[in-house]
Amino acid sequence: MAEIKFNLLEVDLTTDRSRIVDVTEDVKTYLGGCGLGSKLVWDLVPQGTDPLGPDNILHIGVGPITGLVGTKVSCSFLSPLTGWVGEAGISGCIGDELMRANYNAGILVRGKASKPVYLFVYNDRVEIRDASDLWGQYLVKTENTLRERLYQETGQEFGTLCIGPGGENLVRFANATSENVHSASNGGIGAVFGSKNLKGVAVKGTRTLPYADHNRVWQLKKTYAMHPATMVQKVSEWGRYGANDGMRALLNYGGDSFKNGHSSWDPVADKSDGYIHELSYRVWTHGCPGCATPCFQPFFKNTPRGAFSGELRHGNTCGLCGNAMMGFDEVEEINSLVEELGVDAENVHGLMAWAMDLYEHGIITRTDLGGIDLKWGDRDATMELLKKIVYKEGHAPAALAEGWWHAIDVFGPESKWYAWYSSANQSVARYEPRSKEHGLGLSCGTGHGGGSGLFDAATMCMFASFPFFAIWGPPQEVARTFINAAAGWELSIEQINDITQRIDFFSRCLSIREGFHPAKHSFLPQRAFDEPVTNKYGTTSVWTKEEWEEARKNYYVQVLKLTERGLLPEEELQRLGLEFVIPVLKPMDAID
Amino acid sequence: MTQEIIKYACPYCDQELDTRSVLKTHIETAHPSVPVWGREIYPPPKGVAFIDADVMKCTGCGLCAEACSMHHFGVINKDFARIYVRNFLLPLPKAIIVTCSQCQAEERPCEQACPISPPAIYFDEKTLHMVIDEDRCTGCLLCRDACGTEAIRFNPDASDKPFVCDLCDTENTGERNPQCVKICPTTALYYHNRVERIRPLRDSSRKSTDEKATMVARRLYPLTRESIAYPVWRP
Numbered sequence: 001m002a003e004i005k006f007n008l009l010e011v012d013l014t015t016d017r018s019r020i021v022d023v024t025e026d027v028k029t030y031l032g033g034c035g036l037g038s039k040l041v042w043d044l045v046p047q048g049t050d051p052l053g054p055d056n057i058l059h060i061g062v063g064p065i066t067g068l069v070g071t072k073v074s075c076s077f078l079s080p081l082t083g084w085v086g087e088a089g090i091s092g093c094i095g096d097e098l099m100r101a102n103y104n105a106g107i108l109v110r111g112k113a114s115k116p117v118y119l120f121v122y123n124d125r126v127e128i129r130d131a132s133d134l135w136g137q138y139l140v141k142t143e144n145t146l147r148e149r150l151y152q153e154t155g156q157e158f159g160t161l162c163i164g165p166g167g168e169n170l171v172r173f174a175n176a177t178s179e180n181v182h183s184a185s186n187g188g189i190g191a192v193f194g195s196k197n198l199k200g201v202a203v204k205g206t207r208t209l210p211y212a213d214h215n216r217v218w219q220l221k222k223t224y225a226m227h228p229a230t231m232v233q234k235v236s237e238w239g240r241y242g243a244n245d246g247m248r249a250l251l252n253y254g255g256d257s258f259k260n261g262h263s264s265w266d267p268v269a270d271k272s273d274g275y276i277h278e279l280s281y282r283v284w285t286h287g288c289p290g291c292a293t294p295c296f297q298p299f300f301k302n303t304p305r306g307a308f309s310g311e312l313r314h315g316n317t318c319g320l321c322g323n324a325m326m327g328f329d330e331v332e333e334i335n336s337l338v339e340e341l342g343v344d345a346e347n348v349h350g351l352m353a354w355a356m357d358l359y360e361h362g363i364i365t366r367t368d369l370g371g372i373d374l375k376w377g378d379r380d381a382t383m384e385l386l387k388k389i390v391y392k393e394g395h396a397p398a399a400l401a402e403g404w405w406h407a408i409d410v411f412g413p414e415s416k417w418y419a420w421y422s423s424a425n426q427s428v429a430r431y432e433p434r435s436k437e438h439g440l441g442l443s444c445g446t447g448h449g450g451g452s453g454l455f456d457a458a459t460m461c462m463f464a465s466f467p468f469f470a471i472w473g474p475p476q477e478v479a480r481t482f483i484n485a486a487a488g489w490e491l492s493i494e495q496i497n498d499i500t501q502r503i504d505f506f507s508r509c510l511s512i513r514e515g516f517h518p519a520k521h522s523f524l525p526q527r528a529f530d531e532p533v534t535n536k537y538g539t540t541s542v543w544t545k546e547e548w549e550e551a552r553k554n555y556y557v558q559v560l561k562l563t564e565r566g567l568l569p570e571e572e573l574q575r576l577g578l579e580f581v582i583p584v585l586k587p588m589d590a591i592d
Numbered sequence: 593m594t595q596e597i598i599k600y601a602c603p604y605c606d607q608e609l610d611t612r613s614v615l616k617t618h619i620e621t622a623h624p625s626v627p628v629w630g631r632e633i634y635p636p637p638k639g640v641a642f643i644d645a646d647v648m649k650c651t652g653c654g655l656c657a658e659a660c661s662m663h664h665f666g667v668i669n670k671d672f673a674r675i676y677v678r679n680f681l682l683p684l685p686k687a688i689i690v691t692c693s694q695c696q697a698e699e700r701p702c703e704q705a706c707p708i709s710p711p712a713i714y715f716d717e718k719t720l721h722m723v724i725d726e727d728r729c730t731g732c733l734l735c736r737d738a739c740g741t742e743a744i745r746f747n748p749d750a751s752d753k754p755f756v757c758d759l760c761d762t763e764n765t766g767e768r769n770p771q772c773v774k775i776c777p778t779t780a781l782y783y784h785n786r787v788e789r790i791r792p793l794r795d796s797s798r799k800s801t802d803e804k805a806t807m808v809a810r811r812l813y814p815l816t817r818e819s820i821a822y823p824v825w826r827p
Contacts, residue, residue, distance in 0.1 A: 092685075093679060096654075100669075100670075140683045143681060143683070144681055144683055147681060157678060157679050157680075179679075179681060179685040180681060180683050180684060180685065181684065181685060206669075206671045206749075207669070207749075208667045208668065208669040208672070208749075209667075209668045209669060211668065214662065214666060214667045214668050215666070217668065218658075218662045218668060221655070221658070221668075222659075222775065225655050225775045225777055226774065226775060227616075228615065228616075228619060229612050229615070229616065230777065231777075232600070232612070283684060283811060283812070284648055284686065285651050285778075286651050286652060286684075286685050286686065286687070287651035287652055287653050288652075288653070289652065289653060289654045290653055290654060290655065290658075291651075291653050292653060292655065292777035293777070294651035294652075294653065294777075294778070296651075296685075298684040298685065300684065300811070300812050307812070309683060309684050309812060310684075311684075470612035470613060470616065471616065
């Protein structure tokens with residue numbers, strides 16, 4: 001069976017040049033998405049580069065099986081939020097268009113444009129076009145204008161990935177969105193776009209998908225699309241309120257957090273039940289290309305203040321619901337504005353809930369907030385604060401726009417106890433780290449911002465993949481089945497396991513190279529240890545230092561396959577072909 | 593955490609199984625030749641029939657287009673398909689399906705537009721679907737321009753003649769077996785005959801996708817924020 005080639009479209013915004021690079025060997029070693037992306041960052045971005053400078057790169061990555069197990073794009077870059085590895089995932093049509101244009105290793109953007117531009121990719125035509133009339137616009141208008149214009153020009157519906165004012169203003173947790181409802185939000189990717197004067201990317205492909213054996217791939221797709229396991233997933237709550245599905249179980253057993261994490265149950269929880277979104281606000285269900293279990297639930301809310309549209313799903317984007325004592329009625333409107341302005345909902349929700357806590361305790365004042373009376377649950381005050389954060393107006397909002405670490409420095413040591421954030425400078429949002437049954441305290445206490453390994457490298461959508469597990473087995477087996485059919489390779493399960501391990505380790509290596517170290521940076525907020533919380537049914541949770549360190553040690557060794565101190569095992573690095581990192585990381589005491 | 597005990601009910605008999613994999617094995621062994629889940633709820637019609645679409649159920653997965661291109665051209669390419677979706681931003685994303693309505697005699701603009709006599713594109717009364725006779729077709733594409741539904745497609749990478757939905761009867765023997773209907777995961781596509789529809793003419797399904805998108809956009813009216821609804825909504 002013929003093997004296919006993997007083409008990376010490299011675009012240099014400084015020199016206005018583009019070229020196609022054959023990266024097949026790298027894809028065989030690291031797969032695509034964040035696997036290839038971390039390799040590109042390691043090779044092309046020198047240690048210590050400013051993530052907001054012109055030498056940072058932006059890899060909009062797809063992999064061998066993008067579109068087959070859901071459609072995910074995994075973007076890699078040096079993160080402005082942490083300075084470590086940055087990985088942001090986004091679903092929707094952009095992945096499909098990249099595959100159909102046959103850039104099946106993605107797009108690599110380098111350099112910086114001298115004025116606002118957008119990237120136009122239509123099969124072989126690659127153009128860097130002027131975007132001065134789009135710069136400064138909110139996202140709905142930007143995307144609609146761009147798509148309408150390109151439709152008039154080419155008769156085709158383009159897939160677009162654009163930033164809003166958040167990215168333009170270099171807010172450290174800005175995002176990039178697509179189709180008004182999908183967003184790449186982690187790590188401050190929007191700020192990387194903004195620092196390159198790149199307003200957005202528009203892609204259209206009309207070619208046959210790059211597969212080695214279409215018949216074999218089609219048999220797999222048919223089996224998946226017509227399988228009872230897929231239907232079970234689709235007609236369950238998944239098809240009605242999407243990824244909001246899991247929140248209720250988490251909620252009732254203490255996995256959710258309220259009032260900036262001060263409690264793990266509050267009656268206000270009933271105001272953010274999935275039913276409210278499904279019955280009052282959802283307009284229809286939308287899905288990604290190739291996915292038979294669509295889960296996007298766009299909403300529309302018409303009020304005397306104006307009309308709000310957008311999408312609302314799962315714990316990450318409704319942190320305000322519990323943490324700021326609000327329900328969906330308010331959060332639908334706030335999230336509509338969050339999507340328009342282009343910032344990571346998870347982070348901004350957490351930061352605003354923290355600001356409410358600090359305001360209540362007098363650590364920041366009304367003057368600091370630019371005159372806002374920031375009370376718990378106050379929708380209008382929150383909207384105002386949100387705008388100020390995105391435009392960095394006022395002492396407190398400008399500090400918040402730089403992320404948790406910087407804001408804590410600005411507000412002083414008193415503010416740190418109230419801060420509810422993870423080791424990757426990310427808001428904990430709705431996932432309660434003290435709830436030991438859910439194990440949430442471990443990933444949020446040891447993470448460095450990297451992607452989800454195999455899922456973000458193959459690329460596979462974690463949500464879409466549940467029926468695949470029922471039909472074919474664990475994630476590695478699913479990945480192997482589809483990759484062998486699509487790419488024409490003959491990978492064994494051991495090889496897939498090795499690739500997965502390599503990707504996970506390598507992403508960590510990159511972060512360590514840029515200054516992350518488990519001894520310095522792994523932590524849980526102090527409140528996880530000294531503030532017990534009680535769930536709806538009366539169970540109290542809190543960590544003791546010993547318990548957490550023991551659990552973390554097990555997590556390092558058994559789940560992450562690191563050493564007990566969270567360092568990288570030297571023999572494994574050698575075995576996986578990563579020996580080139582050893583001379584760089586050994587002096588940092590990161591290898592055992 | 594206490595886990596709810598979930599049983600997996602077999603869709604074809606009364607049994608309840610413990611896990612998804614056991615369910616799968618049960619279906620393969622106890623019901624080896626069952627109809628596809630949720631789609632073939634009645635036998636395919638024998639008489640004149642066409643594919644209709646519930647636009648609001650469509651989620652834009654494009655599996656219909658991929659099934660069509662696989663069946664007719666042996667590759668996966670949505671632009672080689674006779675059924676397809678167009679994605680609009682209204683501003684919320686919505687997919688609108690385009691299907692050939694297998695129009696009745698009074699209203700076949702494609703047949704009427706064909707300059708060849710007899711028309712190279714015609715409804716075959718024996719096999720009961722649209723056919724393009726590639727030997728006589730000159731590729732002028734007047735049929736494509738005349739079709740209000742945009743159901744006739746032309747793609748030089750696939751073929752030098754236009755193509756239209758033939759209900760998957762590629763050899764024109766009368767064996768109609770639309771693959772797109774079988775694979776649609778949301779059951780937005782259905783295949784039924786004229787007798788089952790109260791209105792015999794295809795007026796409602798023969799609108800252009802722009803018109804259909806405009807109608808869906810009305811659910812989002814008025815958008816008083818600064819945004820453009822595409823296509824532009826006019827009262």
